[in-house]
Amino acid sequence: MTASAGSGSAASETLDRAAPGGKDLLAALWERHRDTNLERVQLIEAAALELLDGDLFEARRNAASTAAHKLAGALGTFGFDDGTRLARAAEALLAQPSPDARELSECVVGLLEIIAPAHAAPDAGEQQGSDTVDGHDAQTGVLLLLSADPDLAISLEVAAAGHELRFAGPSVDSFEHALTDPAIVAVLVDLDLPRGLDLLSTAAAVRFDVPVCALATKDSYAERLRVVEAGGTGFLGRDLY
Amino acid sequence: MTPPQILIIDDEDDIREVAQMGLELVSGWRVETADSGLEGASRAAADVPDAILLDVMMPDVDGPATLKLLRSDPATASIPVVFLTARAQASDVDWLTGLGADGVLAKPFDPVTLADDVARVLGWSERS
Numbered sequence: 001m002t003a004s005a006g007s008g009s010a011a012s013e014t015l016d017r018a019a020p021g022g023k024d025l026l027a028a029l030w031e032r033h034r035d036t037n038l039e040r041v042q043l044i045e046a047a048a049l050e051l052l053d054g055d056l057f058e059a060r061r062n063a064a065s066t067a068a069h070k071l072a073g074a075l076g077t078f079g080f081d082d083g084t085r086l087a088r089a090a091e092a093l094l095a096q097p098s099p100d101a102r103e104l105s106e107c108v109v110g111l112l113e114i115i116a117p118a119h120a121a122p123d124a125g126e127q128q129g130s131d132t133v134d135g136h137d138a139q140t141g142v143l144l145l146l147s148a149d150p151d152l153a154i155s156l157e158v159a160a161a162g163h164e165l166r167f168a169g170p171s172v173d174s175f176e177h178a179l180t181d182p183a184i185v186a187v188l189v190d191l192d193l194p195r196g197l198d199l200l201s202t203a204a205a206v207r208f209d210v211p212v213c214a215l216a217t218k219d220s221y222a223e224r225l226r227v228v229e230a231g232g233t234g235f236l237g238r239d240l241y
Numbered sequence: 242m243t244p245p246q247i248l249i250i251d252d253e254d255d256i257r258e259v260a261q262m263g264l265e266l267v268s269g270w271r272v273e274t275a276d277s278g279l280e281g282a283s284r285a286a287a288d289v290p291d292a293i294l295l296d297v298m299m300p301d302v303d304g305p306a307t308l309k310l311l312r313s314d315p316a317t318a319s320i321p322v323v324f325l326t327a328r329a330q331a332s333d334v335d336w337l338t339g340l341g342a343d344g345v346l347a348k349p350f351d352p353v354t355l356a357d358d359v360a361r362v363l364g365w366s367e368r369s
Contacts, residue, residue: 004245015267015352016332018353019266019267021266022262022266022352025262026352029255029259030255036254037255038253069298069328070253070298070327072348072349073256073349074253074255074349075349076349077255077256078255078259172292
């Protein structure tokens, strides 16, 4: 997914041919209304979380259903056809007497990945650029780990073969400084840290150009939703390594 | 020939603005907008556009109720109305045309072809 509405899509290119500058104008309109669409997704997310907790109240269901309906109409108009597909799926789920919490959560995660600003990747031209980051090969660059658990660092060092694993430690100041290194190709944040989700959000905002992944003990859809909403691009259960 | 004047009635700012962009920028049509059914009906009576693009699901006065308002006012009764809706299955189209709409177009829509789509459902092909 690209930063701009419909960037690179056939519809967007057609728009630019039909009206020079139209593609940029559509992208600007998308930026202006991105938050509105994000709020719509958050209404669906609230319903998904309520479902995961056991009960979905009717008012919450109705608000989520309306939001999904509006998203279905809006996202494809901006060129996000996958967004319309997910929103329609969410709307259909919410129309069922007992919506499947897991399926609804998956719709939310997909929609957030399309809409959330922290997930806005560079434009296609930049994405297709070199695999090097200031001279560091993306295949062998630095993985920055924020955790208070040295054993975790040791375990990951094995798994990170071919990469340099840099252990940032639990200090927020040192972490924020470490984030600025252009050699970093991915950031891993241990959610067991106090304010781990906030730190992940900071990392995602500062290093929107690289994957920012959460390492979590608790693996649930609700947790994954929170990670995605905070700007995380990946989720690893601690038992995976 | 003077380009058509269209009134877009939709409570969603993003949809309104993309539709306006498509009709104005791509096709050179003249566009007015309203963000509610009541404002739209009032504006339609004042401006008498060549056609109205009308959202279905709006708070307070929804699309069908707005259509009823328009049809009940002699000043606006004959203005062609096209619904623009995210729910455009055959049964929805039948329902909306049964209410007196002149056409139904689906959301999402393509801003490049929106004017052609409106012209097509209204039989304006000879006009554009």
